[in-house]
Amino acid sequence: MIKLYCFGESGNAYKAALSLELARADWEPEFVDFFGGGARDPAFRALNVMGEVPVMVDGDVVLTQSGVIQDYVVETTGKLGGDTPEARREVLRWMFFDNHKVSSVAGPLRFMMNFLAEEKRNADVIGFMQMRLISALKVVNTQLEERAFLVGDHLTIADIACCGYLYYPEPFGFDRADFPNIDAWLDRIAATPGWKHPYDLMPGSPADRA
Amino acid sequence: MIKLYCFGESGNAYKAALSLELARADWEPEFVDFFGGGARDPAFRALNVMGEVPVMVDGDVVLTQSGVIQDYVVETTGKLGGDTPEARREVLRWMFFDNHKVSSVAGPLRFMMNFLAEEKRNADVIGFMQMRLISALKVVNTQLEERAFLVGDHLTIADIACCGYLYYPEPFGFDRADFPNIDAWLDRIAATPGWKHPYDLMPGSPADRA
Numbered sequence: 001m002i003k004l005y006c007f008g009e010s011g012n013a014y015k016a017a018l019s020l021e022l023a024r025a026d027w028e029p030e031f032v033d034f035f036g037g038g039a040r041d042p043a044f045r046a047l048n049v050m051g052e053v054p055v056m057v058d059g060d061v062v063l064t065q066s067g068v069i070q071d072y073v074v075e076t077t078g079k080l081g082g083d084t085p086e087a088r089r090e091v092l093r094w095m096f097f098d099n100h101k102v103s104s105v106a107g108p109l110r111f112m113m114n115f116l117a118e119e120k121r122n123a124d125v126i127g128f129m130q131m132r133l134i135s136a137l138k139v140v141n142t143q144l145e146e147r148a149f150l151v152g153d154h155l156t157i158a159d160i161a162c163c164g165y166l167y168y169p170e171p172f173g174f175d176r177a178d179f180p181n182i183d184a185w186l187d188r189i190a191a192t193p194g195w196k197h198p199y200d201l202m203p204g205s206p207a208d209r210a
Numbered sequence: 211m212i213k214l215y216c217f218g219e220s221g222n223a224y225k226a227a228l229s230l231e232l233a234r235a236d237w238e239p240e241f242v243d244f245f246g247g248g249a250r251d252p253a254f255r256a257l258n259v260m261g262e263v264p265v266m267v268d269g270d271v272v273l274t275q276s277g278v279i280q281d282y283v284v285e286t287t288g289k290l291g292g293d294t295p296e297a298r299r300e301v302l303r304w305m306f307f308d309n310h311k312v313s314s315v316a317g318p319l320r321f322m323m324n325f326l327a328e329e330k331r332n333a334d335v336i337g338f339m340q341m342r343l344i345s346a347l348k349v350v351n352t353q354l355e356e357r358a359f360l361v362g363d364h365l366t367i368a369d370i371a372c373c374g375y376l377y378y379p380e381p382f383g384f385d386r387a388d389f390p391n392i393d394a395w396l397d398r399i400a401a402t403p404g405w406k407h408p409y410d411l412m413p414g415s416p417a418d419r420a
Contacts, residue, residue, distance in 0.1 A: 050307060050349050065306040068299055089278055096275040097260060100309040108342070124334045132318070139260050 002027035004069075005047070005055040007034050007204040009115070011107055011165035013054040014198040016069040019160050021201060022194050023077040031203040035115070066164070067095045070157040080157050090151045094143075094158035101136035105129050106165035110172035114206070130173035137179055144181035148188060155192055163189055167197055170206070212237035214279075215257070215265040217244050217414040219325070221317055221375035223264040224408040226279040229370050230266075231411060232404050233287040241413040245325070276374070277305045280367040290367050300361045304353075304368035311346035315339050316375035320382035324416070340383035347389055354391035358398060365402055373399055377407055380416070 004020065006013035006029050020027040032038040032053050039051050048055050048064045055062065056069045058076075063069050074081035082088035109129040112121055140162055143150055150158045166174060166186055176183040189195065199205040214230060216223035216239050230237040242248040242263050249261050258265050258274045265272065266279045268286075273279050284291035292298035319339040322331055350372055353360055360368045376384065376396055386393040399405065409415040 049352055050311075063299060063303070065303045065310075067306040068303045071302065072299070089273060089282070092281065093273070093275045093278045096277040096306075096309050099306050100275075100314045101260075104310045104314045122334050122338065124332050125338045128332065128335045142259055 003030050003057045004028070005030045005032050005044075005057075006053050006202045007032050007038075008199045008202045008208075009168075009204065009206065010034065010053050010202075011103060011110075011168065011198065012052070012066045013202060014167075015066040015103075015157075015161050015164040016054040016056060016073075017198075017201050018196070019070045019073045019080060019157050021196060022155070022160070022192060023073050023079040024194070025073060025077060029202050033204075035209060067099060067161065070095070070161065074157055080155065080160070082151055082156060087152050087156075091156050091158040094150045095161045097136075097139070098158075098161040098164070102133070102140065102162055103164050105133045105136065106172060106174070109133060110165060110168060110170055113172050114170040126173075133173060134178075137174065137182060141179040141181045144185050149185070155189060159185070159189055212266060212268045213240050214238070215240045215242050215254075215267075216263050216412045217242050217248075218409045218412045218418075219378075219414065219416070220244065220263050220412075221313060221320075221378065221408065222262070222276045223412060224377075225276040225313075225367075225371050225374040226264040226266060226283075227408075227411050228406070229280045229283045229290060229367050231406060232365070232370070232402060233283050233289040234404070235283060235287055239412050243414075245419065277309060277371065280305070280371065284367060290365065290370070292361055292366060297362050297366075301366050301368040304360045305371045307346075307349070308368075308371040308374070312343070312350065312372055313374050315343045315346065316382060316384070319343060320375060320378060320380055323382050324380040336383075343383060344388075347384065347392060351389040351391045354395050359395070365399060369395070369399055 002020065002025055004017055004027055006017055017029065032044065038044060039053060045051055047062065050064055054066055054069060055064050063072055082091040109126065112126055149155055150162060163186060176186065212230065212235055214227055214237055216227055227239065242254065248254060249263060255261055257272065260274055264276055264279060265274050273282055292301040319336065322336055359365055360372060373396060386396065
């Protein structure tokens with residue numbers, strides 16, 4: 001059985017977990033106590049020099065980076081990928097855009113605004129990150145203007161990448177009402193049979209730590 | 211002939227340009243006047259909804275995102291990729307790490323510290339971004355502790371992704387002396403036959419605008 005090292009608050013882990021779940025892979029989560037320092041543990045660092053979740057272990061195969069795990073899910077299950085070489089490149093394109101412009105901003109921003117000690121929060125940094133996130137989400141919203149999904153006519157790992165942080169309830173400067181195409185697209189993804197919210201799919205949530 | 215929309219100051223464009231150059235592809239640069247608003251031009255936006263360089267045009271194939279173009283170079287030339295399925299995944303892993311943690315920070319940081327009007331620069335934002343960049347570069351430095359290149363024993367597009375911003379002379383908080391493994395690795399990459407500095411490989415540089 002595939003083991004995925006993850007925790008509920010990680011949108012990057014969610015991308016891997018939701019891809020495994022919607023592709024009906026045989027997997028189970030392995031909780032990493034990130035807020036208790038679990039990702040800085042030497043044993044975990046030995047598994048991933050990057051010191052990040054998700055990490056996927058499938059027998060001898062150990063993978064890190066959500067995008068690589070998502071690609072592995074497509075390769076091994078034949079689901080959630082592009083149907084042609086062009087579509088596969090387009091899927092990869094939106095995964096890179098997500099990593100470069102969406103999740104790389106949304107993740108730290110949401111952390112700063114919700115999980116970082118209040119005295120360490122910096123309004124200028126938060127404002128800068130919010131500006132960058134909104135700019136990136138406008139691009140996603142435009143892409144969804146005349147499309148149900150980011151690539152082709154069905155759900156792919158590109159959608160699952162870009163939505164990784166967008167279902168979380170904690171405030172981080174993203175309001176679905178400001179992005180009507182994203183709003184409808186998030187509803188479409190959530191209507192996929194088997195879809196689960198990150199806090200239902202992975203162990204650990206702010207409620208558990210409250 | 212392949213056309214690459216780019217400009218000298220873009221490390222993301224450099225990743226694509228250097229991959230094309232070192233794979234001996236038949237290509238030519240097409241200058242985008244980013245600092246004159248060229249990437250916001252409607253014609254350019256029509257080519258790339260993301261409003262970014264690089265964009266590669268090879269006949270009917272139009273690709274954006276440096277990682278996708280790099281992947282295309284490997285696919286069409288057979289060079290600069292991983293030699294096994296495992297190595298190919300490892301290459302992709304470092305490309306995602308670069309996009310998520312290295313270039314997505316180094317690019318805006320270098321822009322803020324060098325090209326943004328001085329009155330718009332914010333010391334807190336710059337400090338935050340420098341902290342993030344150094345944290346990511348420590349991971350790259352650790353990976354290079356016992357390796358000549360990031361994946362396997364030869365240069366791949368993973369190296370070309372992660373070094374994208376690291377040859378630029380403008381200060382952005384990265385000092386080669388602080389990262390001895392990165393320092394030696396940058397020299398190794400630069401010793402590859404055909405290697406060129408970004409300002410020699412692509413049109414446009416601060417000197418041109420001075």
